Amino acid sequence: MPSSTSRPVDDPARPGHDLVVVANRLPVDSRTLPDGATEWVTSPGGLVTAMESVMRTVDSGAWVGWAGSPGQEPDPFDADGMSLYPVRLDQEDIERYYEGFSNATLWPLYHDVIVDPEFHRTWWDSYVAANRRFARTAAPVANEGGTIWVHDYQLQLVPRLIREERADVRIGFFNHIPFPSVELFSQLPKRNQMLRGLLGADLIGFQRESDTQNFLAAVRKLLGYHVDGQTISVPGLGAAPVREVVAQTFPISIDSSKVSALTEDEEVRARAEQLREDLGHPRTIVLGVDRLDYTKGIRHRLKAWGELLGDGSVDPRETVMVQVATPSRERVEAYRQLRDEVELTVGRINGDHSSIGRPAVSYQHRSFDRRDMTALFMAADVVLVTALRDGMNLVAKEYVASRPDLHGVLVLSEFAGAADELRAAVMVNPHDIDELKAAILRAMAMPAEEQEEAMRSLRHQVMENDVQAWAHSFLQRLEHSGAEVREPKPTVRLTGEGATDPAALDAAMDTFAATPRILIASDFDGVLAPIVADRDAVQPDSAALAALRDLSEMPGVATALISGRALGDLDSHARMPSSVVLVGSHGAEVGALPPWMQAEVLDSAALTMTPEKDELLASITENLQQIARAHPGVEVETKPSAAVLHTCNARGRGGHNATESALEYAVNLPDVTVTPGKEVVEFSVVHTSKGAAIETLARASAADAWFYLGDDVTDESVFGRLGENDVGVKVGGGDTAANHRIAGTEDVAAVLTRLAGLRREG
Template sequence: MSNEGNALVVVANRLPVDFTVDDAGEISWKRSPGGLVSALEPVMQQADGAWVGWNGSPDLYADPFEADGMTLVPVTLNADEIEQYYEGFSNDTLWPLYHDVIAPPAFHRQWWDAYRRVNRRFAEAAAVQVATGGTVWVHDYQLQLVPSMLRELRPDVRIGFFDHIPFPPYEIFAQLPWRRQVIEGLLGADLIGFQRNGDAANFLRTVRRLTRHSTRGQVIAFEDKTGRAVREVRASAFPISIDSQGFDALARREDVVARAEQIREELGKPDIIMLGVDRLDYTKGIRHRIKAYGELLHDGRLGVEETTLVQVASPSRENVGAYQELRDQVETAVGRINGDYGELGHAAIHYLHHSYPPEEMAALYRASDVVLVTSLRDGMNLVAKEYIAARSDDRGALVLSEFTGAADELNGALLVNPHDIDELKDVIERAARLTPEEQRKRMRRLRRKVMTDDVAKWSRTFLETLEAMPVVPVAPELADGDATEGPSLELVRALDDLAATDGLVLVASDFDGVLAPLVDDPASSRTSPRAARALGRIARRPESQARLALVSGRDLATLAELSRAPLGTLLIGSHGAERGVVTAVGFDRRDVTVTEGQASLLAHITDGLEEIAGRHTGVWVERKPTASVLHTRKSTHDGAAQATEAARALAERLGVGTLEGKDVVEIQVVDTSKGKALDALRTELGAVGVLYLGDDVTDEHAFAVLGSSDVSVKVGGGETIAEYRVPGTTSAALLLEHLGRALEHRSKQRSGGA
């Protein structure tokens, strides 16, 4: 370790080594196998890295030491802390809560106190190790408070966090008494990684419910009291993988291949060997699997002469009561099924309650015809990927729960709902009957994915994304954003001057993120009540004094339906390609003129974008009268970047331009923008002054056409050319209220009123 510290520090609950103490009290260690170690070791060796973690034993103190080119920094925990922080809060509170409450979580304040105390110790150890401007990567649910604690101690460093388990929906997470503290702890990171897009979406929705931070796509904005963005946090999916090449090479070794044949011999040479490999955990669906298999034997759809099930159940958290109960239930079920259906030389189930080295696991995978992954909830499940990597012979079948992260990636597995025992039985039987041709077809598809997207790519992608995040220390005056903060004195004066103008004032605004708060489901977006009242007040002014206009990227019909704007409001949809006006029965549309050539070109664009969307999870296409739009906000960071680049290439190939916003790429056949549409509307109305409010990148085109007598207001964070800024939608509504009062005051003054 250099005197300046380590450029990269990994913080995880456990060190990548196992400690032992001999009778003389001497401490020794040996490296523990694991995919995370394999993924990070080359990066850490190159970066002069340190690994902070618990040594695995109570009250065992050890100084930092060098191992395999890394500095290992042991964190000492006493027996009470292990019981309360690890077995208690981590594994009897957070684990069941984050796994959809398959088992009831326990909430104890003393556990929470221990969790905070231990997280602080980890944060302090990391703060000492990391170099100025370095990177800290925190791992998993045991350490969710470390990012914010570390940011307090070291605001100069980049902080990443990766959640290896699922993140639950808000309705489940909200049960946690300390929900806000956990979210605030995670938001200390610059980049928060999850296994699935759905987990990232759950987190972002929880942030919106529990904090005042604004979100746009995958980005959470921290703002100061002026609305200036001072820090951003990105929450994205980074599906973890395994050392695919290494496991493939291990499974090809002659001794492993020979051991696989020996295993089949020892099991009595059945036609079909089924394999389950799990920690003994209630989230893994082991009971459901055994129940379905027992019923298949009972129904005569499978027989013990042709089929056997090998269940490897590694010991797990044996001091936690729920796990002791699970072991009793599983072993009772196995004994009953073996008693009912086993024969001499043909056991129905071979139950193995211990762990195996990688070589034995690789041989088991090669020997097995079907692997059963029936988790009730799983962040990823790497057993599925290990099985695929081991099958260089392109044989075998994978039954995979749709509630695993792996189900999002492994196109070729037989997906199943493990809660549906009848469906589970059908899928297990189908897997057992797959023809060799069907096995090869599926396994080749699975291997292409697993061998390409390995754990090295996972760690590289996460760290490169983290490296690209700007490091901006949080200013001391940073607030969550005062949702009721009014416009500044300078902006109030500008609005008063605008209202006092001789002639027509055009009041124009974007819809989403300005008049309507951003929501999870875009179809449920509505103008806020306060903004609606303010718009109504302005709309009641004579048309010679003020006109309202909504300028949006949404299509005209959707904009009219969702905004419910006052009568007479001018509508500009699809970034200017559509025009209309609100009437008593809906809206009147100005016909959109599209030539035959433009229509043909639009069809080609739409087909191309649909093809791009089909290659990336969470990417979808919106069709408009004169454009097609690629939306990437629900995709992974890597997938969004690839889809965006492909859309740009498509536009270049077709000879058209793109209009890009946050997490969207719009390709138009009619050259429009919010700026062109606003400028044309101003000229048409003869407006002498304009107020324009916008929050998106596309609103910068509108800001660009405004002059010195106009007022431009950016709503929310991000770079802008607008002259003024307000924090959010409530502040935007207050601004419109003030303008409405100022316009009324002008009328009274000119009519001789008070």
């Protein structure tokens, strides 16, 4: 990947870019040639592998990142069709920002504290300074109205820093590693600053739904911001408008077709055959491919393998394990200790079980290029991905893409993000050594027919959902994110406790009663019935109910009860005729309608769905479809406000497994009603608003004006919608958007009776 002539960032001849990627590293490493020239070659790593193909599809793309060496950064340059903008990191930055705060504080904390995170204030200072440097480099590079996509945990402050400079651009952030539970995240010093840094983005992406929910929980608990589904309302400073930020799940993938195409290369095929020959033509090759990192479960894997050899379950004359451990962060003490421990364990296993010329474990502490890695995958009969915690793990997907022959078995940790999608793998809890050993033996003994069935399902998932689809999904969602909304100031028409002038209310009712078509609606508790401690013991005012029934029988009059109670509960206590429409759960449930009301207007979706809930429902549907794809025969039904997983046609244990997956996923959806049934699991999304309900009722009944009685804060969404001819009556004291007030429930019957009399006289 040779470089072209370099030009400064602020060179007016250098064009801006529509898409700017910001990551800790540039996608290239420098290499000095014998003649002293510099050559740039593609660097290893999951992010580079994922994004390289995406950048090639962009007309005007740039990448901002560190070039890999401390000291003065090179000038911006072009390489392999991309414009690259290096960021300077000094040796102190590397030690404090990268090795320190990023990899000794954030990495272990975000990976469930597998090792103890270290907290040092000087590391935080360096993290802030480095993030500011990345932001200052990236901000001027984007075109007006362009897109800046920031990546990963090292740069969590960058979105806000860019937004301070460039309010015109759309900013996305994608977190490639897990996001911890709020209990763990709360341990982080400067945690609120980190959240606010992330909330500078318009769209924040995560690998797993649990990560998304963890982030939303942290925002709710630690910042106190309003969260509606996946949308966060971020207040501005002073008069600045409220911004809407979306947090959503986007499982990353690989360039599947490119990896799969390599398996057709004759040189790669020959290399795969040569590998088996070099290993002594074993019956079974078991492969592990990881960065040398304590989150990858390498120690657990070697322990299980050593025990299998020791108890005779695996014959080292017929089976060999290959462990590729790519060097990683070897200046960090925890990684140096891990390397020493792994090498000691490999040496002990080989000393105990290897025969001359054939190791029990072939340990490779080096990097492999893509072609050699594909050959390794083609040669491997079993691949072990036993991460203790992983955002995704692309090795699992690369192995699947490398097996168009439908042979091979993937053993996959349930704690890797890939487990949410690759459900046909042999799932394992790597912390349970006995379970891990059993999974390895099962994989080694799996019949060819079962291998083919599982691999076919895995390949369908990986080939259909490649890195281009991932990037397109994220960027498309980003394009529709970032709407600025002004904080609605609640309307206050009345303050205090006392009732308004009875004559004024009487005059308003007189005018209202003369309107040709009217809607009269009321809350139940606190209006038609006094509030009581035992909700089941509520006693509505019989005179008020009688007046409402009387009104419902009059021509041109529509009547309704709109309550927070469930519809059935409301019906049992109100006992109203069918001429009175019952609306329960703050507008989420609608009872029977009179024949003259336009039912097609008054449906549950019209009352309950919002754009935010549509987004949440789409996310749920997508996750259920992922579950369904992993279990043949499972289907997903979509409804206006729900998604339903049907397992009646699932094969084997697929129905049970799909149901379990759906219920596990449901744990992370506190705002969704999940109802398991016989061979179904329903996820229902509802938005409850009495204000939306009254507007829909008015449309359905073609009312020229409406009259509403309410007593609490949930009724303010109705009073806030009062039109010129509408009447809102607050029952009781407090600030309100209603235009009239009565003292309490004891006055409600008189108001309704007076309305009935005026209407009858008219």
